[in-house]
Amino acid sequence: MPNSVEMLTRKLDSIADLTSEDRQSLSNLPLRIVELNPDQDFARSEDVPRECCLVLEGFMHRYQNLANGTRQILAFHIPGDIPDLQSLILDVMDHNLAALVRCKVGIVSHASLHEMMRKSPGIAQAFWRYTLIEAAIFRERITSVGRRSAHDRLAHLLCETFTRLRAVGLTAEDACWLPFTQTQLSDALGLSPVHVNRTLMQLRAEGTFELGKSRLTIHDWKGLVEAAQFDPAYLHLRRPASE
Amino acid sequence: MPNSVEMLTRKLDSIADLTSEDRQSLSNLPLRIVELNPDQDFARSEDVPRECCLVLEGFMHRYQNLANGTRQILAFHIPGDIPDLQSLILDVMDHNLAALVRCKVGIVSHASLHEMMRKSPGIAQAFWRYTLIEAAIFRERITSVGRRSAHDRLAHLLCETFTRLRAVGLTAEDACWLPFTQTQLSDALGLSPVHVNRTLMQLRAEGTFELGKSRLTIHDWKGLVEAAQFDPAYLHLRRPASE
DNA sequence: CGCGCTATTGAGAGAGCTCAATGTGCGTGG
């Protein structure tokens, strides 16, 4: 397992060009390591955070609860992500951030992040870029939820997640750890858990991939990508997702 | 009608604290004024723009076409917006940008924007903030499309749009120019045009507002806000939207 | 005065939902 900040460096490396000074600054970033339990909130709507959270191990998610009792998961976050980076600039939270499974995070003060950005404009730029890519992912989710069938939505989200994990070196050749429950998937995709279940079974029957036991296994990446109409361009990775 | 850059200054003023130097820089920004026809594309997916577009009059929209022949409108843009500000940092477009109706835009080169940000860090920060608020709007759209009924989705979008227009001074007391067609609304909200029509009629019957003849008229803002569960916090306006 | 775009209405269909029950795997306590 890479050391703490290494995960962040990998992430930024996947989307921006860092100088060796930038990398140096990153490695000096003071982190406080903390473990979060499944579903434990790290920040809530209306909070005014003074620190950010870097995912080191495990998955997190951002979500919103609605008055009608439903909930929408806005994003899943993987190691290397800073899910609340925006709080550096947008002082008050407009949604919630929580762990998805037990996970390890590094806490960094806004002060030290601002300090680092002042010293390394390259990092400031990389951070801005990071938030813009996040926005691109949101846009793609809008398209999914708005216009894609449950079948395609699911396939698309899994393509995206696998690609993001691969970009930070967290996949094997054709599989990865992916502990999303069907209920979580349904809240992310605007579906009911029951329908996610049935759709997942259909996809399984089609043979392009399999999701179960907290593990995603790709049997036919090409086929999956095609079925999902997945074009990784919106992830703006420096090294385009190979095949 | 305010002069060209004035519209942008108003916009940034609504979301950030500008110094008088910042304002000065803005007023010196070299703009090339251009008129766009309805539906005319300004930038397309995969383009690598070298300039940005500031909306001066009229409305624009960003969209994506899907292989199944449908289309998703990702965002509507109003005067004061720079819909492709992200292209400053994310070189290649991952969606399309077009006029919604005949409109007037100011074209600014990336070079002059970068120059301005270098000179006025306050503006750079305001721009970052602008893109983050845009992302917050995307998140809210995900929630709408994922978990709100057609009725609430429509009401919510209209609340949002009215609030944004008010923030840059483009509303009368209780009405504004809003030339969205029902088809455009349907593409933005993940609905069919027919259903938008029926839902709009239902809303009209409820009496909180009326949309027709390119004009939105609010009869009962409180009621509308409540029906839509609209909380303007995510727009991060400096001056909270008064009722 | 007729074309073309947008809005409206009717009718039938379907993707996805809800409610409710059953199965399955796993961690904990005895």
Place this chain on the structure above:
DNA sequence: CCACGCACATTGAGCTCTCTCAATAGCGCG
């Protein structure tokens, strides 16, 4: 090492929002 509890996955059955297809109406413009 087994039994229980609990969370998650699976299945069945009926229902409803929202969709599609198709026709009609209204309106602005050349």
